[in-house]
Amino acid sequence: MKPTKDDHAVVDLLDVILRDGVILQADVIITVADIPLVGLSLRAALAGMSTMTDYGYFEEWDAAQRQLARAPNEHPLLPDDG
Template sequence: MGDPVAAPPATLVDLLDRVLDRGLLINADIVICLAGVPLIGITLRAAVAGMETMVEYGLMRDWDQTIRAGSARVLEGCTAVAWGETSGTPAPHLQAGLEDQ
Protein backbone atom coordinates (compact mmCIF):
# COMPACT_ATOMS: atom_id res chain seq x y z
CA MET A 1 0.00 0.00 0.00
CA GLY A 2 2.92 2.25 -0.68
CA ASP A 3 1.40 4.86 -2.93
CA PRO A 4 -1.78 6.32 -1.53
CA VAL A 5 -2.55 8.28 -4.64
CA ALA A 6 -2.57 5.20 -6.84
CA ALA A 7 -5.32 3.74 -4.63
CA PRO A 8 -8.06 1.94 -6.55
CA PRO A 9 -11.29 3.80 -7.20
CA ALA A 10 -14.07 3.83 -4.63
CA THR A 11 -15.21 0.35 -3.75
CA LEU A 12 -18.78 -0.73 -3.23
CA VAL A 13 -18.30 -0.39 0.51
CA ASP A 14 -17.13 3.21 0.12
CA LEU A 15 -20.21 3.98 -1.93
CA LEU A 16 -22.68 2.09 0.25
CA ASP A 17 -21.50 4.10 3.20
CA ARG A 18 -22.23 7.32 1.47
CA VAL A 19 -25.23 6.61 -0.71
CA LEU A 20 -27.26 4.83 1.98
CA ASP A 21 -26.26 6.85 5.02
CA ARG A 22 -25.34 10.29 3.77
CA GLY A 23 -26.75 12.76 1.38
CA LEU A 24 -29.43 15.30 2.02
CA LEU A 25 -32.56 14.19 3.78
CA ILE A 26 -35.58 15.89 2.32
CA ASN A 27 -37.48 16.63 5.46
CA ALA A 28 -40.92 17.36 4.17
CA ASP A 29 -44.24 15.59 4.21
CA ILE A 30 -44.17 15.17 0.46
CA VAL A 31 -41.56 12.47 0.90
CA ILE A 32 -42.63 8.90 1.16
CA CYS A 33 -41.23 7.31 4.31
CA LEU A 34 -40.56 10.70 5.70
CA ALA A 35 -37.81 10.82 8.30
CA GLY A 36 -37.89 7.05 8.13
CA VAL A 37 -35.67 7.17 5.07
CA PRO A 38 -32.67 5.91 7.04
CA LEU A 39 -34.68 2.86 7.97
CA ILE A 40 -34.72 1.89 4.36
CA GLY A 41 -30.98 2.31 4.30
CA ILE A 42 -30.69 0.02 7.26
CA THR A 43 -32.87 -2.61 5.64
CA LEU A 44 -30.76 -2.53 2.53
CA ARG A 45 -27.59 -2.46 4.53
CA ALA A 46 -28.67 -5.63 6.33
CA ALA A 47 -29.03 -7.34 2.98
CA VAL A 48 -25.61 -6.20 1.91
CA ALA A 49 -24.00 -7.06 5.21
CA GLY A 50 -25.15 -10.61 4.63
CA MET A 51 -22.53 -10.98 1.95
CA GLU A 52 -19.42 -12.67 3.13
CA THR A 53 -17.24 -10.12 1.38
CA MET A 54 -18.94 -7.45 3.39
CA VAL A 55 -18.33 -8.81 6.85
CA GLU A 56 -16.13 -5.88 7.57
CA TYR A 57 -18.98 -3.53 6.98
CA GLY A 58 -19.63 -1.12 9.79
CA LEU A 59 -17.89 -3.14 12.45
CA MET A 60 -15.93 -1.32 15.05
CA ARG A 61 -12.53 -2.77 15.48
CA ASP A 62 -11.54 -4.14 18.84
CA TRP A 63 -8.56 -1.95 19.25
CA ASP A 64 -7.32 -3.56 22.44
CA GLN A 65 -7.17 -6.96 20.76
CA THR A 66 -5.16 -5.54 17.93
CA ILE A 67 -2.55 -3.95 20.16
CA ARG A 68 -2.21 -7.19 22.04
CA ALA A 69 -1.67 -9.10 18.86
CA GLY A 70 1.08 -6.66 17.92
CA SER A 71 2.75 -6.97 21.29
CA ALA A 72 2.48 -10.73 21.16
CA ARG A 73 4.53 -10.73 17.99
CA VAL A 74 7.38 -8.97 19.75
CA LEU A 75 7.15 -11.50 22.53
CA GLU A 76 7.41 -14.40 20.11
CA GLY A 77 11.13 -14.65 20.64
CA CYS A 78 10.70 -15.26 24.34
CA THR A 79 10.49 -18.69 25.92
CA ALA A 80 7.08 -20.19 25.84
CA VAL A 81 5.47 -19.81 29.21
CA ALA A 82 1.86 -20.22 30.12
CA TRP A 83 1.19 -16.54 30.41
CA GLY A 84 -2.47 -16.95 30.89
CA GLU A 85 -5.19 -14.60 29.95
CA THR A 86 -4.32 -11.14 28.80
CA SER A 87 -5.73 -8.66 31.18
CA GLY A 88 -5.82 -4.96 31.76
CA THR A 89 -8.40 -2.34 31.16
CA PRO A 90 -9.54 -1.87 27.58
CA ALA A 91 -7.44 0.69 25.82
CA PRO A 92 -9.27 3.91 25.04
CA HIS A 93 -10.42 4.19 21.50
CA LEU A 94 -7.81 5.83 19.37
CA GLN A 95 -10.10 8.45 18.02
CA ALA A 96 -11.30 9.67 21.37
CA GLY A 97 -10.44 13.32 21.57
CA LEU A 98 -10.48 13.79 17.83
CA GLU A 99 -14.21 13.54 17.38
CA ASP A 100 -14.86 17.02 18.58
CA GLN A 101 -13.46 18.65 15.47
Protein backbone atom coordinates (compact mmCIF):
# COMPACT_ATOMS: atom_id res chain seq x y z
CA MET A 1 0.00 0.00 0.00
CA LYS A 2 1.45 3.35 -1.04
CA PRO A 3 1.11 6.42 1.18
CA THR A 4 -1.15 9.06 -0.29
CA LYS A 5 -1.09 12.80 0.12
CA ASP A 6 -4.19 14.06 1.89
CA ASP A 7 -4.64 17.79 1.31
CA HIS A 8 -7.51 17.91 3.79
CA ALA A 9 -5.48 16.67 6.78
CA VAL A 10 -4.50 20.16 7.94
CA VAL A 11 -8.06 21.42 7.58
CA ASP A 12 -9.37 18.42 9.54
CA LEU A 13 -6.75 18.94 12.26
CA LEU A 14 -7.63 22.63 12.57
CA ASP A 15 -11.33 21.76 12.73
CA VAL A 16 -10.72 19.33 15.61
CA ILE A 17 -8.51 21.81 17.49
CA LEU A 18 -11.05 24.63 17.20
CA ARG A 19 -14.00 22.37 18.06
CA ASP A 20 -12.47 20.35 20.91
CA GLY A 21 -9.48 22.43 21.96
CA VAL A 22 -5.98 21.46 22.97
CA ILE A 23 -3.80 22.19 26.01
CA LEU A 24 -0.08 22.60 25.44
CA GLN A 25 2.19 22.28 28.46
CA ALA A 26 5.97 22.56 28.65
CA ASP A 27 8.47 22.66 31.49
CA VAL A 28 11.86 24.08 30.49
CA ILE A 29 15.02 24.46 32.57
CA ILE A 30 17.80 26.60 31.11
CA THR A 31 21.22 25.53 32.31
CA VAL A 32 24.78 26.72 31.76
CA ALA A 33 27.65 24.40 32.67
CA ASP A 34 25.19 22.00 34.39
CA ILE A 35 23.96 24.82 36.65
CA PRO A 36 20.20 25.45 36.36
CA LEU A 37 19.61 29.18 35.94
CA VAL A 38 16.00 29.65 34.84
CA GLY A 39 12.96 27.44 35.11
CA LEU A 40 9.88 28.00 32.97
CA SER A 41 6.51 26.36 33.30
CA LEU A 42 4.36 27.16 30.28
CA ARG A 43 0.73 26.28 29.65
CA ALA A 44 -1.45 27.39 26.74
CA ALA A 45 -5.02 26.61 25.73
CA LEU A 46 -5.95 26.73 22.05
CA ALA A 47 -9.56 26.42 20.93
CA GLY A 48 -12.39 28.23 19.23
CA MET A 49 -14.16 30.94 21.25
CA SER A 50 -17.31 28.86 21.74
CA THR A 51 -15.21 26.02 23.18
CA MET A 52 -13.25 28.44 25.38
CA THR A 53 -16.40 29.99 26.83
CA ASP A 54 -17.92 26.51 27.36
CA TYR A 55 -14.93 25.71 29.60
CA GLY A 56 -15.05 29.06 31.40
CA TYR A 57 -12.20 30.87 29.67
CA PHE A 58 -12.62 34.46 28.41
CA GLU A 59 -16.29 34.69 29.45
CA GLU A 60 -16.06 38.31 30.61
CA TRP A 61 -13.98 39.34 27.57
CA ASP A 62 -16.44 37.65 25.20
CA ALA A 63 -19.42 39.35 26.85
CA ALA A 64 -17.69 42.76 26.66
CA GLN A 65 -16.80 42.28 22.98
CA ARG A 66 -20.37 41.26 22.14
CA GLN A 67 -21.70 44.32 23.97
CA LEU A 68 -19.26 46.54 22.10
CA ALA A 69 -20.35 45.03 18.79
CA ARG A 70 -24.01 45.73 19.60
CA ALA A 71 -23.44 49.37 20.63
CA PRO A 72 -20.03 50.62 19.40
CA ASN A 73 -20.82 54.28 20.26
CA GLU A 74 -21.32 53.46 23.95
CA HIS A 75 -17.75 52.25 24.56
CA PRO A 76 -16.26 54.21 27.51
CA LEU A 77 -12.81 54.57 25.91
CA LEU A 78 -13.94 55.79 22.49
CA PRO A 79 -14.43 59.56 21.93
CA ASP A 80 -18.02 60.75 21.80
CA ASP A 81 -19.10 61.98 18.34
CA GLY A 82 -21.74 64.34 19.71
